Amino acid sequence: MKVAVIQFPGSNCDLDTLHVLRNVVRVQADLIWHKDFKDSEYDAAILPGGFSYGDHLRAGIIAAYSPAMVSIKEMVKQKKPVLGICNGFQILVESSLLPGALLRNSGLKFLCKWTTLKVETNNSAFTRLYEMGQTVRMPIAHNEGRYFVDEEMLKALHRNDQVVFRYSGGNPNGAIDDIAGICNEDRNVVGLMPHPERASESILGSEDGRKMFESMLSWLK
């Protein structure tokens, strides 16, 4: 079993994610430059947080046209697990692999703080080991995290059980319906604004994010 962490120009949570994969959940993982990524060599892929291409035009849009995304789309088709964290979530949305848009935070400030989330579904490749309705703590660090969909799409997300995490006890960025993370209809692609890789060891203040990576391993077994 091998997991790829894709590195875009501007990624800065790539090494944290790699550390958690290799040293905390102990799975074989490679850090791959986005132009060199080949999906056939991997069982799962993670698009890490940070920035990509200076977030010009819109966060994630230029990376959405990276050659890596052609391979990611192939993995998605094959039902392999793909996780997008923060900028990775923005890339998945801009690639149309997940529905919606991520707009500038309603308070117009970059937010870097701990948040409490509620697990809305454990029927996904990255949440299957959580309890339904469980609350977890993970930090956020973003400027464009206000998830937006129109009313009809929001209804569809709920109908299809695609809302994965919602902010609980305070919505930091004005996201519609307090949505922090969603999945695709096939449940193998998950994107979220909070950073599970920064909450995978007790020394960092929370281990709640680790189950996302463990869920991925469990999904692959």
Next chain:
Amino acid sequence: MNPSKEFVVKIVYMVEIVIGNKPQAKDPEGETIMKDLMHKSGYDCVKEVRTGKLLRVQIEATTEEEARQKVFAMCNDLRIFNPVAHSCKIEIRGKT
């Protein structure tokens, strides 16, 4: 040589692409500019401010209509705007 090609004149058009949030997506930057700058400075007459992004593009085409169509196709093809949250207006601003 195709004789008709000799007479094709390519013109460079100036095109403006204006991207903004759809009405149902809040625009906190516009609200702050209106409430905390304009209204506080006495410009109560301002009823709404919506911010956006402007891309001024110079594009080669044979006619104005072709320039507009090329930009329209490009904006959709490359998702220059996110159709879920944004509106996109294309305006020809003359020739260079």
